[in-house]
Amino acid sequence: MSPKRHHLLCNICGDKSIGRSFGAITCESCKVFFRRNVLKFKEFECIHGDYCNITVKSRRKCKKCRFYKCIQMGMKTQLVQSKSSENNTIDDYESVLSNESLVNYDFNQSYDNNKVISRHEFMFDPVFKQLTDYQTFNELESIRLSELQNALQVFTYMSLYTHNNIEVTNIYKLYEYFCRKLEKDTQNVVSFANNLESFNKNCFNDRLALIKFGFLEILILRYAIRYNTETNVWTGNLDNDDSFVHSLEVLKYEERNMYNIYKDYYHKLIPESQCDSLIMDLLSAILLLNPKRPYLIHRDVIKSEQQLYIYLLQRYLLNRYPSESESQIKLQNLMNTLIDIQVLNEIEKRNGIERYLQYFGPISKEMLFN
Structure with missing residues (x-):
């Protein structure tokens, strides 16, 4: 690992990063957390009104706010799901409609204005x-x-x-x-x-x-x-x-x-x-x-x-x-x-x-x- 990488911190929790994962700089813990929960579409709840501060010490206390922060920091669910998307069934689509699917949107994504649609x-x-x-x-x-x-x-x-x-x-x-x-x-x-x-x-x-x-x-x-x-x-x-x-x-x-x-x-x-x-x-x-x-x-x-x-x-x-x-x-x-x-x-x-x-x-x- 280069000296420069040692100075990079996880965008999600502030822990020492391992590099870029699914579109953001993350630690190993946040990388695994994101991958695991994108695939399972788990339903999380926050008892603090969705305003938890995610740090190394608090990251395990609220899964919902941790996932929100992953999305806000640029992690892309399509990078996790692309390998399995070709085999989706009707049952898979039902899981897309989970109440927590808000966490599956990339808030930093932007539309390509060069694509002109007539x-x-x-x-x-x-x-x-x-x-x-x-x-x-x-x-x-x-x-x-x-x-x-x-x-x-x-x-x-x-x-x-x-x-x-x-x-x-x-x-x-x-x-x-x-x-x-x-x-x-x-x-x-x-x-x-x-x-x-x-x-x-x-x-x-x-x-x-x-x-x-x-x-x-x-x-x-x-x-x-x-x-x-x-x-x-x-x-x-x-x-x-x-x-x-x-x-x-x-x-x-x-x-x-x-x-x-x-x-x-x-x-x-x-x-x-x-x-x-x-x-x-x-x-x-x-x-x-x-x-x-x-x-x-x-x-x-x-x-x-x-x-x-x-x-x-x-x-x-x-x-x-x-x-x-x-x-x-x-x-x-x-x-x-x-x-x-x-x-x-x-x-x-x-x-x-x-x-x-x-x-x-x-x-x-x-x-x-x-």
């Missing part, structure tokens, strides 16, 4: 016309897909065309409008869920937990449809007459790297999904029926329902893309964007309670912060 790549595919006879699905699967698409009709009011477009350049005004929209859309998520048999078959406790801990993730997914990747502008409806638009630049100075994470998320999800309505609907159901939500009683029942929607997504992609390998890569990439959604969900909640709590309506405030 408008025609994002055009809405006429999925409804392609699937009117559901030739690729059997009768039971067709019924399930029809039910899902009908349930998500609650979001059809979100037209891009309104009489008044309000340009927002101030972050506080943005949250004022955003929270007005969120209050209405929270109720729409409840309506969507209540129109799914796979949701209603669960006990009241589980239905409540699935909504409470999943509604914002579903909205973050569906709001991506309103983002223009060429102009980096997002449009949100307040009602049938008024909408507001804002450049992503408004988020540039927000805490927890919100700007870059949103930008990376949009530039991953939109090319992968092409805003295909059926893909977005299936992903909505997959997020809703997440068996890793807190306080669930019948996780196995919810898991089986979620896996059915993952299977339907897999079937649809296999029909749409020419080779099985291509469809599997597409499925893997789409499932990985759900991790980004969980990251953004956590950031929105933390930033919201710290700076913008006064703008949230009573329903969304109860769901997010109580």
